[in-house]
Amino acid sequence: MARIAVVAGDGIGPEVVAQARKVIDAVVPDVQATEYDLGAARYHRTGEVLPDSVLAELAEHDAILLGAVGDPSVPPGVLERGLLLTLRFAFDQYVNLRPSRLWPGTTGPLGGVKPGEVDLVVVREGTEGLYAGAGGSLHRGTPAEIATEESLNTRHGVERVIRDAFARAERREERKVTLVHKTNVLTHAGSLWARTFADVAAEHPDVTTEYQHVDAAAMFLVTQPQRYDVLVTDNLFGDILTDIAAAVTGGIGLAASGSINPEGAYPSMFEPVHGSAPDIAGRGLADPVAAVLSAALLLDQLGHPEPAARITAAVAAELIGRAPGAPMRTEDVGDRLAAYAAG
Amino acid sequence: MARIAVVAGDGIGPEVVAQARKVIDAVVPDVQATEYDLGAARYHRTGEVLPDSVLAELAEHDAILLGAVGDPSVPPGVLERGLLLTLRFAFDQYVNLRPSRLWPGTTGPLGGVKPGEVDLVVVREGTEGLYAGAGGSLHRGTPAEIATEESLNTRHGVERVIRDAFARAERREERKVTLVHKTNVLTHAGSLWARTFADVAAEHPDVTTEYQHVDAAAMFLVTQPQRYDVLVTDNLFGDILTDIAAAVTGGIGLAASGSINPEGAYPSMFEPVHGSAPDIAGRGLADPVAAVLSAALLLDQLGHPEPAARITAAVAAELIGRAPGAPMRTEDVGDRLAAYAAG
Numbered sequence A, B: 001m002a003r004i005a006v007v008a009g010d011g012i013g014p015e016v017v018a019q020a021r022k023v024i025d026a027v028v029p030d031v032q033a034t035e036y037d038l039g040a041a042r043y044h045r046t047g048e049v050l051p052d053s054v055l056a057e058l059a060e061h062d063a064i065l066l067g068a069v070g071d072p073s074v075p076p077g078v079l080e081r082g083l084l085l086t087l088r089f090a091f092d093q094y095v096n097l098r099p100s101r102l103w104p105g106t107t108g109p110l111g112g113v114k115p116g117e118v119d120l121v122v123v124r125e126g127t128e129g130l131y132a133g134a135g136g137s138l139h140r141g142t143p144a145e146i147a148t149e150e151s152l153n154t155r156h157g158v159e160r161v162i163r164d165a166f167a168r169a170e171r172r173e174e175r176k177v178t179l180v181h182k183t184n185v186l187t188h189a190g191s192l193w194a195r196t197f198a199d200v201a202a203e204h205p206d207v208t209t210e211y212q213h214v215d216a217a218a219m220f221l222v223t224q225p226q227r228y229d230v231l232v233t234d235n236l237f238g239d240i241l242t243d244i245a246a247a248v249t250g251g252i253g254l255a256a257s258g259s260i261n262p263e264g265a266y267p268s269m270f271e272p273v274h275g276s277a278p279d280i281a282g283r284g285l286a287d288p289v290a291a292v293l294s295a296a297l298l299l300d301q302l303g304h305p306e307p308a309a310r311i312t313a314a315v316a317a318e319l320i321g322r323a324p325g326a327p328m329r330t331e332d333v334g335d336r337l338a339a340y341a342a343g
């Protein structure tokens, strides 16, 4: 029996997470869910972001399902660093997984790209690089101020995420991995990434590989997103590229993500990429598809690929059947997805 | 009389630069141009990328007009770092200027954005950040390898480029500056950028300001590029964002750029964003518009705003008059632009 921790969070978080749980229950009966109250509301009530005791309890779960945390009333960074990034680092979630599809039935912003043509996944490193928090400043607030940010990259950290990307590519049809970095400027980290990529690629002769500078990849994601299958990149480049990929596939409204510790030594976390959308919260108007797709990633990671695939098929059916501009009822969508996925 | 150094470079560089010079000569009669042979061809012939003596000679000019350098036969990074980045740093070209317009008569990849609606300029810092070359590695080639890259940011460097962005915004109709950074993760550098931005903004109450994280900006450049006027950002973010901006406005084929030392203590350099395109080189097929627009930026910087505006108007007329898919003759385009700009 899988034990999952549920952090519904703020704004539309509880609404969309309720649908994701409904769909999980419809396809995998023996999931035990425990709710944790974290996010802006708790922060305002108690001043706490992530108490050590809660972190320790979360660690006892197989996975975490998160809705959305955040509210304009919380100072920027408090929840992002105190909660999301803390969990990624504490739980060694080194694979930050972000699939992007332009689903049949939806329209993206690109005139020349047809629904169904884009199906890519970004494997973003999640525990190193410029997210390490290694920086500082001197003479702060004076004309002599300097501020530094250091990108830390280890062979250990780079190799394991590249291995994960190749393993994912081998389970896909196209079997292609694109390494994205900026080796012509970031020569030290770039060389480590490029050499490690070459070493791992040599063990996977069945996988096609290519390299692109991050600026070129950002451009091609706009002009030819169809060309990508699996992309692997560092933490900050991945942050940017996944938002571009989401944008060209119809926005973050449909985008799911996982922060994964593949070995299962710690719980992995799954969440829609969208935020808490306080403007529409509590009105049953939020689209739960991204949360439901995140639940599918969760089940896949917990060793239930078949139910996960049924959820994905339910989403595909839902999106192709949507009348453009028709009003969205969060609960109704959840009901339809659950019914379809249950078969 | 202005003295400009011309680095035609490789591939289509000489062809497009010839048109840019033709157009300059048509609008400002007293420009004296001296050619410098730099790029892949010279590198192969002599092993030299940028001899000190050439650097010293270039320094004696008012500006540099560059076509394109590079060829697949040159190891990656040699010309980028040895020539382009060396010039940016040696000549303190701290304003890396990249305008993006979706010109009437052209089509971009975004279905919902109409020609004429996008007119933005990215003011990218050019001499600091992760481009400083401050990084290293330990235990290279072993499982224990670590590699670092350090972003160096000074109040001096940040303030001067933000001031330039506000000065440019004040000369534009919309008068809006968007700061792009990643303050929620890069807290030290982000704080320096944000505080400096606030200080400079306070001196410009007539300019509207906003802040966006780089991932959000990357997304909005795809979904709503119309919302931007002037963007100011650091060296690496600027590298990525300008390629997205170029992509959504029809690709790097039409994009111009300037690496500017606004005080004129050193020469500024102007170049099309596109590369040397060896596949079509020497056949008179390259579109010289990006090179010609770079020449307009050059003239503007050298204190000739009126001739610069006439070149821009010539480009606008050229693009609106182009029949879709009609063959392009480099020389013919140059002739038309020169004639139109000459008035």
Ligand SMILES: CC(C)[C@H](C(=O)O)[C@@H](O)C(=O)O
Pocket: A080, A081, A084, A085, A239, B184, B185, B215
């Ligand atoms: C909220 C922020 C810290 C986070 C990141 O930068 O990773 C977010 O942008 C994301 O992509 O999950």
Ligand SMILES: CC(C)[C@H](C(=O)O)[C@@H](O)C(=O)O
Pocket: A184, A185, A215, B080, B081, B084, B085, B239
């Ligand atoms: C060639 C490379 C070093 C350069 C950069 O990264 O600045 C290029 O991408 C650019 O944008 O001018």
